[in-house]
Amino acid sequence: xxxxxxxxxxxxxxxxxxxxxxxxxxxxxxxxxxxxxxxxxxxxxxxxxxxxxxxxxxxxxxxxxxxxxxxxxxxxxxxxxxxxxxxxxxxxxxxxxxxxxxxxxxxxxxxxxxxx
Amino acid sequence: xxxxxxxxxxxxxxxxxxxxxxxxxxxxxxxxxxxxxxxxxxxxxxxxxxxxxxxxxxxxxxxxxxxxxxxxxxxxxxxxxxxxxxxxxxxxxxxxxxxxxxxxxxxxxxxxx
Numbered sequence: 003x004x005x006x007x008x009x010x011x012x013x014x015x016x017x018x019x020x021x022x023x024x025x026x027x028x029x030x031x032x033x034x035x036x037x038x039x040x041x042x043x044x045x046x047x048x049x050x051x052x053x054x055x056x057x058x059x060x061x062x063x064x065x066x067x068x069x070x071x072x073x074x075x076x077x078x079x080x081x082x083x084x085x086x087x088x089x090x091x092x093x094x095x096x097x098x099x100x101x102x103x104x105x106x107x108x109x110x111x112x113x114x115x116x117x118x
Numbered sequence: 119x120x121x122x123x124x125x126x127x128x129x130x131x132x133x134x135x136x137x138x139x140x141x142x143x144x145x146x147x148x149x150x151x152x153x154x155x156x157x158x159x160x161x162x163x164x165x166x167x168x169x170x171x172x173x174x175x176x177x178x179x180x181x182x183x184x185x186x187x188x189x190x191x192x193x194x195x196x197x198x199x200x201x202x203x204x205x206x207x208x209x210x211x212x213x214x215x216x217x218x219x220x221x222x223x224x225x226x227x228x229x230x231x
Binding site for chain 2: 006008033035042043044045046047050052059090094096098105106107108109110111114
């Protein structure tokens, strides 16, 4: 009954070869997030969508882009992966508002990226 | 800039012990605070969310408290079990910060038989 599904779970790519990670949700949440988590570090927000409104963090590298074609899907594109981009990429969703359950983040299982 | 700190980084306890995990944050103007659990190589699971107007939240053997004025939250785990072994992260959402959560680096808990 996974509600936030990330694919692939494991991705190996070569230095400079573009990668796309996907995230889908069945929760009908209006906010979707992409976090980067390196080993033993805190998750770091890359960007998020509030509906179709895209919000980029100031320190997110230009190498990272995102698309949200509809409510259910969100993609993370890494145009030219470097060794430093090897990490776990976490997708999360939440419902924005004041009702019960709002603002609680639901995470997917993550996509682990290895760069050779 | 909000900074979130969790101490200790790692903790090992025998099964059955009650334990407390600590989280501190530098900006007390928070909207809410969440505690998450992360198993190795997996995503995060939300455990408890405390709104800024609340002092504590309980779910089963877990109790989270919030003291905004001192910039602290604790996660109390009663009667710990080996299945509680995981990394526990806290994250705060700052008032006026939109949807952004700032995470701590977590406390890695091991409950031994």
